[in-house]
Amino acid sequence: MATPTNIIEELVNREYRYGFVTPVEEEVFPPGLNEDIIRRISAKKNEPEWLLEWRLRAYRYWAKLVEEGAEPRWANVTYPPIDYQAICYYAAPKRRPKSLDEVDPEIRRTYERLGIPLEEQERLAGVAVDAVFDSVSVATTFRQKLAELGIIFCSFSEAVQEYPELVRKWLGSVVPYTDNFFAALNSAVFSDGSFVYVPKGVRCPMELSTYFRINASQTGQFERTLIIADEGAYVSYLEGCTAPMRDENQLHAAVVELIALDNATIKYSTVQNWYPGDREGRGGIYNFVTKRGKCLGRNSKISWTQVEVGSAITWKYPSCILIGDNSVGEFYSVAVTNHYQQADTGTKMIHIGKNTRSTIISKGISAGHGQNTYRGMVKIMRGATGARNYSQCDSLLLGDKCGAHTFPYIEVHEPTAQLEHEATTSKISEEQLFYCRQRGLSAEDAISMIVNGFCKEVLRELPMEFAVEAQKLLGISLEGSVG
Amino acid sequence: MNRRPLLEIRNLRVRINGQEILKGITLAVYPGEVHSIMGPNGSGKSTLAQVLAGREVYEIVEGEVLYDGEDLLPMSPEERARRGIFLAFQYPVEIPGVSNLYFLKAAVNTVRKQRGLPELDAMEFLALAREKAKLVELDESLLQRAVNDGFSGGEKKRNEIFQMTLLEPRLAILDETDSGLDIDALRVVAQGINALRHPDRAIVLITHYQRLLNYVTPDVVHVLYDGRIVKSGGKELALELEEKGYGWIAEEIIGSARS
Ligand SMILES: Nc1ncnc2c1ncn2[C@@H]1O[C@H](COP(=O)(O)OP(=O)(O)OP(=O)(O)O)[C@@H](O)[C@H]1O
Numbered sequence: 054m055a056t057p058t059n060i061i062e063e064l065v066n067r068e069y070r071y072g073f074v075t076p077v078e079e080e081v082f083p084p085g086l087n088e089d090i091i092r093r094i095s096a097k098k099n100e101p102e103w104l105l106e107w108r109l110r111a112y113r114y115w116a117k118l119v120e121e122g123a124e125p126r127w128a129n130v131t132y133p134p135i136d137y138q139a140i141c142y143y144a145a146p147k148r149r150p151k152s153l154d155e156v157d158p159e160i161r162r163t164y165e166r167l168g169i170p171l172e173e174q175e176r177l178a179g180v181a182v183d184a185v186f187d188s189v190s191v192a193t194t195f196r197q198k199l200a201e202l203g204i205i206f207c208s209f210s211e212a213v214q215e216y217p218e219l220v221r222k223w224l225g226s227v228v229p230y231t232d233n234f235f236a237a238l239n240s241a242v243f244s245d246g247s248f249v250y251v252p253k254g255v256r257c258p259m260e261l262s263t264y265f266r267i268n269a270s271q272t273g274q275f276e277r278t279l280i281i282a283d284e285g286a287y288v289s290y291l292e293g294c295t296a297p298m299r300d301e302n303q304l305h306a307a308v309v310e311l312i313a314l315d316n317a318t319i320k321y322s323t324v325q326n327w328y329p330g331d332r333e334g335r336g337g338i339y340n341f342v343t344k345r346g347k348c349l350g351r352n353s354k355i356s357w358t359q360v361e362v363g364s365a366i367t368w369k370y371p372s373c374i375l376i377g378d379n380s381v382g383e384f385y386s387v388a389v390t391n392h393y394q395q396a397d398t399g400t401k402m403i404h405i406g407k408n409t410r411s412t413i414i415s416k417g418i419s420a421g422h423g424q425n426t427y428r429g430m431v432k433i434m435r436g437a438t439g440a441r442n443y444s445q446c447d448s449l450l451l452g453d454k455c456g457a458h459t460f461p462y463i464e465v466h467e468p469t470a471q472l473e474h475e476a477t478t479s480k481i482s483e484e485q486l487f488y489c490r491q492r493g494l495s496a497e498d499a500i501s502m503i504v505n506g507f508c509k510e511v512l513r514e515l516p517m518e519f520a521v522e523a524q525k526l527l528g529i530s531l532e533g534s535v536g
Numbered sequence: 537m538n539r540r541p542l543l544e545i546r547n548l549r550v551r552i553n554g555q556e557i558l559k560g561i562t563l564a565v566y567p568g569e570v571h572s573i574m575g576p577n578g579s580g581k582s583t584l585a586q587v588l589a590g591r592e593v594y595e596i597v598e599g600e601v602l603y604d605g606e607d608l609l610p611m612s613p614e615e616r617a618r619r620g621i622f623l624a625f626q627y628p629v630e631i632p633g634v635s636n637l638y639f640l641k642a643a644v645n646t647v648r649k650q651r652g653l654p655e656l657d658a659m660e661f662l663a664l665a666r667e668k669a670k671l672v673e674l675d676e677s678l679l680q681r682a683v684n685d686g687f688s689g690g691e692k693k694r695n696e697i698f699q700m701t702l703l704e705p706r707l708a709i710l711d712e713t714d715s716g717l718d719i720d721a722l723r724v725v726a727q728g729i730n731a732l733r734h735p736d737r738a739i740v741l742i743t744h745y746q747r748l749l750n751y752v753t754p755d756v757v758h759v760l761y762d763g764r765i766v767k768s769g770g771k772e773l774a775l776e777l778e779e780k781g782y783g784w785i786a787e788e789i790i791g792s793a794r795s
């Protein structure tokens with residue numbers, strides 16, 4: 054009988070399509086974490102002394118947290134303790150290309166299979182890609198074209214070599230290593246990531262994107278992304294992620310820092326499809342990520358859009374610190390949990406400047422035994438006169454074994470602030486499915502239509518090229534579940 | 537008549553939650569015919585309609601249903617719909633977030649595909665939808681709104697008829713589509729039904745009132761009583777029921793059971 058529950062189950066049981074492993078020779082550090090490993094990572098990258106020192110300070114801070122047993126446990130997720138000494142902190146393909154043409158054919162094929170061509174042409178002609186494979190960036194396209202406009206788009210490692218002052222000025226300025234347990238760990242061991250600088254008054258003419266791929270086993274991925282939009286600049290950036298299917302869990306602990314100066318806009322979109330584990334909940338990525346943007350300048354704007362369908366556990370709160378007067382923060386999120394996936398995600402909007410505005414639209418979809426938590430904070434500081442926030446958190450349940458939870462935190466120290474909060478929970482009912490099927494739609498199409506309808510306010514925020522992908526992905530991730 | 541019935545139900549018995557609701561229904565509907573099914577509340581009219589449309593919450597205890605000569609019961613609801621069975625729901629279901637237009641375009645295209653017709657693109661479909669909306673006097677703003685979401689009772693019924701005219705079914709089952717309608721709406725619904733009438737199609741009207749039958753003349757009227765068809769007749773039967781209620785039928789049944 055096609056009840057929502059067992060349709061969800063069928064959907065859920067579809068296979069993860071990106072679960073293959075690339076046969077490429079990689080240099081992998083032995084498992085374990087200590088100062089020596091950090092020195093080796095830093096040396097591998099030929100880093101300046103100040104950066105090594107920064108890493109070591111972060112490591113010592115993190116080690117102290119470990120000693121104090123201060124690994125965060127407040128999120129609404131459960132997992133066995135992580136053995137940080139069993140993880141490898143660096144893995145990189147042995148052959149390193151000097152230019153795009155030299156990219157290892159196996160790696161090139163990998164990205165092709167993932168739908169990310171590393172050629173500067175054709176299908177994604179309007180998108181520049183930085184491809185991060187395990188711990189390193191293996192290719193960045195359209196660098197030349199962007200450079201003509203003064204836009205820097207390169208791997209983090211290269212930025213450290215070529216633009217050390219910029220990196221030094223902004224690294225850790227939004228997410229200091231003392232921010233939280235996983236940010237500290239990332240600061241100690243991060244190996245690569247993307248770096249973007251858009252100069253004054255420049256509107257970046259193409260989407261910039263980073264595609265993260267975990268390939269090596271028993272390896273964590275710790276990347277760092279830093280985006281700076283100078284006065285009046287505009288940039289739209291997108292990241293995608295996938296990983297092979299493995300029975301053990303793998304840790305991905307990234308940090309993303311955004312800085313928007315006067316009148317600058319940064320639009321940051323994520324389509325996260327890390328391996329979610331199998332239907333029994335074996336394996337999958339632990340996605341423990343710190344993302345934060347600072348609207349430093351007046352009239353600046355940072356907009357986060359995320360479609361989170363993968364990972365065994367997702368723990369992330371892309372946030373905005375609204376410092377500049379009239380600055381705007383936005384958070385649009387779709388999070389799907391299926392099988393035994395768990396997500397605890399949301400945002401923080403910290404209003405400091407006058408007339409700052411923020412919008413939060415969160416859509417949680419739970420199927421199978423999935424657990425989906427929205428956790429969001431809106432904080433209005435004294436002096437943020439005229440600040441406004443609108444929050445909307447909707448949950449959609451498919452089946453009766455899953456759960457949805459909402460934890461909004463509101464802190465207001467400014468009497469002129471205006472806040473609005475709305476929340477709904479709904480279910481796809483057997484009646485709805487029957488009605489759709491009576492009109493000739495298959496149950497899966499019906500589910501996918503209802504889910505996409507549920508998420509449309511978020512999906513329409515995605516860049517055109519990716520909105521269609523995201524819609525398909527939603528369909529796939531709920532295939533065999535209720536749509 | 538030597539033609540094959542479009543719908544043939546033989547001794548259909550249906551249970552839900554262990555309780556028998558349909559207790560042996562036998563009925564044949566031929567192409568071109570309009571049948572009306574009347575009966576008191578709870579007699580099983582909607583159950584019959586939903587079983588014919590493929591609702592899976594019911595348990596078929598016994599019996600057989602042939603649609604155009606083929607065994608209907610193993611078919612999924614969507615397959616039945618694609619083959620031309622349409623049910624206008626007594627309580628149309630709300631689907632928030634999905635626009636009526638988008639929903640119906642998908643529905644019309646699955647049916648067209650089944651019939652070997654090319655799919656309609658957004659512009660073509662919009663033109664068709666506007667034309668049909670005019671026919672049933674459906675407010676165009678309802679096209680853009682989510683399916684039945686916040687529609688008034690009458691708007692929902694009108695939307696069902698609108699969908700029917702778009703999908704052009706071979707067998708339309710209308711479950712109390714005339715209930716809760718004002719006089720104008722009733723006339724419009726009747727227009728929609730009459731426009732669908734065709735020698736190849738058949739219509740089953742479930743209704744409590746003979747007023748719809750003033751506009752749509754049925755070939756046969758059946759009385760469903762406690763899960764059985766206890767009486768069939770011409771359109772006069774509807775008038776008689778309206779006049780006398782169902783009590784006399786109950787007495788007839790009891791009488792015949794005694795004799
Ligand atoms: N899930 C259920 N569990 C138990 N009984 C049910 C269930 N669904 C329907 N019934 C019963 O089946 C009987 C027939 O219901 P049905 O909806 O078919 O009646 P109807 O003839 O359409 O009535 P009305 O004229 O009021 O629309 C009713 O007594 C109803 O209570």
Ligand SMILES: [Mg+2]
Nearest residue numbers: 581582583626
């Ligand atoms: Mg009924």
